[in-house]
Amino acid sequence: MKGLEIGGHSGKGPANRGAAVVDFFLRVIGIIATLGSAIAMGTTNETLPFFTQFIRFRAKYNDLPTFTFFVVANSVVAAYLVLSLGLSIFHIMKSRAQGSRIALIFFDAGMLALLTAGASAAAAIVYLAHKGNTRANWFAICQQFNSFCERISGSLIGSFGGILIFVLLILLSAVTLARR
Amino acid sequence: MEKSESAKIDIPESSRERKGKAPLLGSPVQYARKGGYKRGVAIFDLILRVSAAAAALGATVGMGTAEQTLPFFTQFFQFQASYDDLPTFSFFVIGMAIVCAYLVLSIPFSVVCIARPLAIAPRLLLIILDTVALTLATSAAGASAAIVYLAHNGNSGANWLAICQQFGDFCQKTSGSVVASFAAVVLLIFLVLLSALALRKH
Numbered sequence: 001m002k003g004l005e006i007g008g009h010s011g012k013g014p015a016n017r018g019a020a021v022v023d024f025f026l027r028v029i030g031i032i033a034t035l036g037s038a039i040a041m042g043t044t045n046e047t048l049p050f051f052t053q054f055i056r057f058r059a060k061y062n063d064l065p066t067f068t069f070f071v072v073a074n075s076v077v078a079a080y081l082v083l084s085l086g087l088s089i090f091h092i093m094k095s096r097a098q099g100s101r102i103a104l105i106f107f108d109a110g111m112l113a114l115l116t117a118g119a120s121a122a123a124a125i126v127y128l129a130h131k132g133n134t135r136a137n138w139f140a141i142c143q144q145f146n147s148f149c150e151r152i153s154g155s156l157i158g159s160f161g162g163i164l165i166f167v168l169l170i171l172l173s174a175v176t177l178a179r180r
Numbered sequence: 181m182e183k184s185e186s187a188k189i190d191i192p193e194s195s196r197e198r199k200g201k202a203p204l205l206g207s208p209v210q211y212a213r214k215g216g217y218k219r220g221v222a223i224f225d226l227i228l229r230v231s232a233a234a235a236a237l238g239a240t241v242g243m244g245t246a247e248q249t250l251p252f253f254t255q256f257f258q259f260q261a262s263y264d265d266l267p268t269f270s271f272f273v274i275g276m277a278i279v280c281a282y283l284v285l286s287i288p289f290s291v292v293c294i295a296r297p298l299a300i301a302p303r304l305l306l307i308i309l310d311t312v313a314l315t316l317a318t319s320a321a322g323a324s325a326a327i328v329y330l331a332h333n334g335n336s337g338a339n340w341l342a343i344c345q346q347f348g349d350f351c352q353k354t355s356g357s358v359v360a361s362f363a364a365v366v367l368l369i370f371l372v373l374l375s376a377l378a379l380r381k382h
Contacts, residue, residue, distance in 0.1 A: 063337040105376040117322030124323035135265040177379045
C-alpha cells in the first residue's frame with residue numbers, strides 16, 4: 001500500500017520540476033525584457049538642430065513624468081525578478097513547497113499590476129505623441145522628434161513582453177500548486 | 181500475522197476489514213476541518229468579487245457619463261468635452277466594462293467554490309481568469325491615469341495645455357473613475373491571492 005502511494009505521488013513530481021525550470025527561464029527572459037525597456041527609455045535624449053520660438057528643441061524622458069514613472073516601474077520589476085530568481089531555484093530543488101509558492105504568486109500579481117500600469121500609462125502618452133488630440137489642442141510632438149519617438153515606442157515592446165511573462169508565471173505557479 | 185504453509189495470507193484480509201470499518205470519506209468532523217478554512221476563504225472571495233464588480237461598474241458608468249459643455253465660447257478651445265474625445269478614455273470604458281462583466285459572470289463559479297471547498301478546477305479557472313482581468317483593468321486604469329494627470333497638469337515641454345482648468349466637472353468625473361478602477365485593481369490582486377491560498381493541499 002505504501003509503495004503505491006509513493007508511486008502515485010512521484011508521477012507529478014518530474015512535471016512540477018519541469019514547470020519550475022520553465023519558471024526560472026521565464027524570469028530570466030523577464031529580467032532582460034524589463035531592464036532593456038528601462039534602459040531604452042532612460043537613455044532617450046534628442047536635440048533638434050534648429051530652433052523655433054514655439055517648440056522646445058530638446059526631448060528627454062524626464063520631460064514627461066509618465067515616462068519617469070515608466071523607467072522607475074520597469075527598474076523595480078527587474079530588481080524584483082532578480083531577487084525572485086533565488087526563490088525560483090529553491091522551487092526547482094524542493095518542488096513540494098506551498099507557502100513560498102503562494103507568497104510568490106502574491107508578489108508576482110503585485111508586480112504585474114505595477115508593470116502594466118507603467119507600460120499602459122507610457123503607451124497612452126506615446127499614442128498622444130504620435131497622434132496628438134485636436135479637441136484638447138495637444139500637438140503631436142512625434143512630428144518633430146523622430147528618433148525620440150521611435151525610442152519611446154520601441155521601449156514599450158519589452159515592457160509588454162514582461163507583462164505576458166508575468167501572466168505565464170502566475171499561471172505556472174497556480175497549476176503547480178493545484179497539481180501537488 | 182501467521183504465515184501457514186497452505187499459502188493463506190492474513191495480511192490483505194485484515195486491511196480489508198480495516199477498510200470496511202472506516203467510513204468512505206472520513207468522519208464528517210474531519211471533512212469539515214479540512215474544508216473549513218477553504219470555505220471561509222471562498223466566502224471572502226465572493227464578498228471581494230462583488231465589491232470589485234461594483235467598483236468596476238462605478239468606474240465604467242462614471243467615465244461613460246463624463247460630459248461637459250461650457251456655457252461660453254472662445255476661438256481657441258473646444259467648448260464641449262466628452263469621454264470619446266480621448267481614445268484612451270474610450271479604451272478605459274470598454275476595458276472596465278469587460279472586467280465588470282467578467283466579475284459578475286464569475287460570481288456563480290465563486291458560489292460553486294463555497295459549496296465545494298475542496299474542488300480544484302473552478303479555483304484554477306478563477307485564478308487564471310482573474311489574472312487576465314487584473315491585466316486588463318490595470319492597463320485601462322494606468323493609461324487613463326496618465327491622461328488625467330496630463331489634463332490636470334499639462335506639459336510645458338510639449339506645449340500641452342491643462343484642460344482641467346476649463347472643464348472642471350469633466351475632470352472630476354474622470355479622476356473619480358480612475359480612482360475607482362484602481363480600487364478594483366487592488367481587489368483583484370487580493371482575489372488572486374485568495375484563490376492561491378485556497379489551492380493549497382494538506
